[in-house]
Amino acid sequence: MVKLEKNEVRVAVFILFPVLILLVFVVLKLGYSFASSTKDIYLKVDSISSIKNGTQVKVKGYTIGRVVEIIPVYQPALHFLAVMRVENEIAMYEDCTAVIQNQNIIGDTIIELRNPETKQELLKEYAVIEGIEYVNLEALLQDVHVMLATVTSTVGVLRDISLDSRSNIRVLLGNLSRSVETVSTVLNDSQKDIIEIMRSFRKTAKTMDEISTELKRHPLKFLMKGDK
Amino acid sequence: MYVSVNVPGFIKKIVQRILSTWNGVQSFYFYVVSIIKSFKSIRYLRFRSLYSIVVNQTRFTGIDALPLLMIIALMLGGTVIIQAHTNFPKFGIESFIGNLLVIIIARELGPLATAMIVVSRSGSAIAAEIATQTQNREILSLELMGIDTKLYIILPRIIASIIAIFSLIIIFDIVAFFGGYLLSISTVYIPIGVFIQTLLDAFSFNDLFLTILKSLIYGILIPLIACYYGLKPRSNFEIPIYVSQAVVRTLLVIFVINAFISALFYF
Numbered sequence: 334m335v336k337l338e339k340n341e342v343r344v345a346v347f348i349l350f351p352v353l354i355l356l357v358f359v360v361l362k363l364g365y366s367f368a369s370s371t372k373d374i375y376l377k378v379d380s381i382s383s384i385k386n387g388t389q390v391k392v393k394g395y396t397i398g399r400v401v402e403i404i405p406v407y408q409p410a411l412h413f414l415a416v417m418r419v420e421n422e423i424a425m426y427e428d429c430t431a432v433i434q435n436q437n438i439i440g441d442t443i444i445e446l447r448n449p450e451t452k453q454e455l456l457k458e459y460a461v462i463e464g465i466e467y468v469n470l471e472a473l474l475q476d477v478h479v480m481l482a483t484v485t486s487t488v489g490v491l492r493d494i495s496l497d498s499r500s501n502i503r504v505l506l507g508n509l510s511r512s513v514e515t516v517s518t519v520l521n522d523s524q525k526d527i528i529e530i531m532r533s534f535r536k537t538a539k540t541m542d543e544i545s546t547e548l549k550r551h552p553l554k555f556l557m558k559g560d561k
Numbered sequence: 562m563y564v565s566v567n568v569p570g571f572i573k574k575i576v577q578r579i580l581s582t583w584n585g586v587q588s589f590y591f592y593v594v595s596i597i598k599s600f601k602s603i604r605y606l607r608f609r610s611l612y613s614i615v616v617n618q619t620r621f622t623g624i625d626a627l628p629l630l631m632i633i634a635l636m637l638g639g640t641v642i643i644q645a646h647t648n649f650p651k652f653g654i655e656s657f658i659g660n661l662l663v664i665i666i667a668r669e670l671g672p673l674a675t676a677m678i679v680v681s682r683s684g685s686a687i688a689a690e691i692a693t694q695t696q697n698r699e700i701l702s703l704e705l706m707g708i709d710t711k712l713y714i715i716l717p718r719i720i721a722s723i724i725a726i727f728s729l730i731i732i733f734d735i736v737a738f739f740g741g742y743l744l745s746i747s748t749v750y751i752p753i754g755v756f757i758q759t760l761l762d763a764f765s766f767n768d769l770f771l772t773i774l775k776s777l778i779y780g781i782l783i784p785l786i787a788c789y790y791g792l793k794p795r796s797n798f799e800i801p802i803y804v805s806q807a808v809v810r811t812l813l814v815i816f817v818i819n820a821f822i823s824a825l826f827y828f
Binding site for chain 1: 616617619620623624627724725727728731732735746747748749750752754755757758761762764766769
């Protein structure tokens with residue numbers, strides 16, 4: 334058996350330690366995991382009124398894990414990290430959301446994980462997801478009530494606007510028909526006047542014709558006629 | 562026939578300086594070539610004698626430098642995090658600290674600081690040791706015994722230096738990362754798992770390759786330059802001058818090479 338001196342052992346440890354760390358790094362970087370079939374994901378929440386140890390984590394109603402630990406974080410402001418231990422086999426993507434909700438009206442709170450519509454990189458172990466705030470049923474009903482009241486008032490306003498508009502349109506149409514009538518009267522009157530003017534023109538032309546005939550026949554007589 | 566020309570003093574000095582640098586580069590080149598040529602006599606060297614020098618040099622360059630290196634790494638990691646906390650917004654910093662540490666520590670400061678520690682500790686020691694051996698005619702005695710001194714003195718030191726620098730860079734990075742982490746949790750809580758994951762994401766295979774490349778280059782250059790200047794002194798009075806030159810020139814070369822590698826791979 335080879336006997337190693339103290340120096341050699343120290344040097345061997347000095348060389349092997351970084352090499353080992355590099356190997357671990359390469360293995361992790363290549364996507365392998367030393368962990369089991371579950372992975373831990375952190376859920377960041379402002380309050381833990383609804384979450385407790387054991388709260389179920391679901392995807393589309395199927396339970397994939399549960400909350401195993403809640404860590405209070407004091408910096409920069411008090412918030413909590415709930416450690417969710419979930420199955421590795423369910424593919425969760427990086428931009429997934431975590432909605433904290435009631436199972437039914439009197440049911441326990443669950444954390445519903447929802448994947449984004451498009452496929453992305455897989456959610457890695459120890460990733461942090463921002464939890465969407467828990468809303469209880471009473472507050473939800475109150476919000477719905479407020480929303481319905483707002484919708485009713487909006488519909489009333491719309492109805493008033495449509496009634497006002499209708500009367501305005503009616504007045505507008507009346508005014509328009511009156512204007513059309515006035516225009517047609519003006520046009521009729523103008524037509525009579527135009528006929529008169531044309532007639533007068535014709536008379537004038539006739540007189541001029543007579544004068545020119547007389548002038549052609551007896552020019553001197555016509556010229557001297559006035560002197561007498 | 563010679564023509565005498567009046568040359569101003571400062572131009573004369575510049576020309577002399579350029580010529581002296583050129584002569585130095587030429588001399589270093591011949592020195593490197595002579596080492597490469599001496600590899601043909603490697604079969605005459607006993608493995609055991611080389612092995613003991615490598616082990617001793619690795620212990621001196623690597624293990625003995627660990628306390629100093631760890632303190633410096635801890636301080637540097639802490640400094641980077643303090644600056645990050647002071648100058649960056651606190652919101653969302655947990656996902657940024659890992660990247661920052663990898664960019665500053667692993668890519669640049671780690672290899673550079675490690676090389677500086679090795680140059681200042683081991684580079685100067687190697688130069689002084691070889692200069693003293695030369696003055697005591699120990700090198701001459703080895704040559705008279707038919708031992709290729711270039712291989713016997715320089716090769717084990719290069720091997721030891723490569724091993725030590727590689728290990729020291731990795732240890733420096735780890736200590737700096739966790740020093741930074743310990744300091745950062747005093748202001749922003751980051752779960753250790755999240756921190757390690759961020760580091761893993763930020764540290765690429767390219768960074769790993771460059772770390773190995775730098776440790777290889779520094780590991781070859783530091784003992785090479787130190788031995789070059791160690792073999793130079795012709796009297797005892799010249800020893801401190803050449804030791805000082807060895808440290809300064811090695812540092813200069815390391816900074817230039819570090820900048821060159823960074824520009825080549827990250828620019």
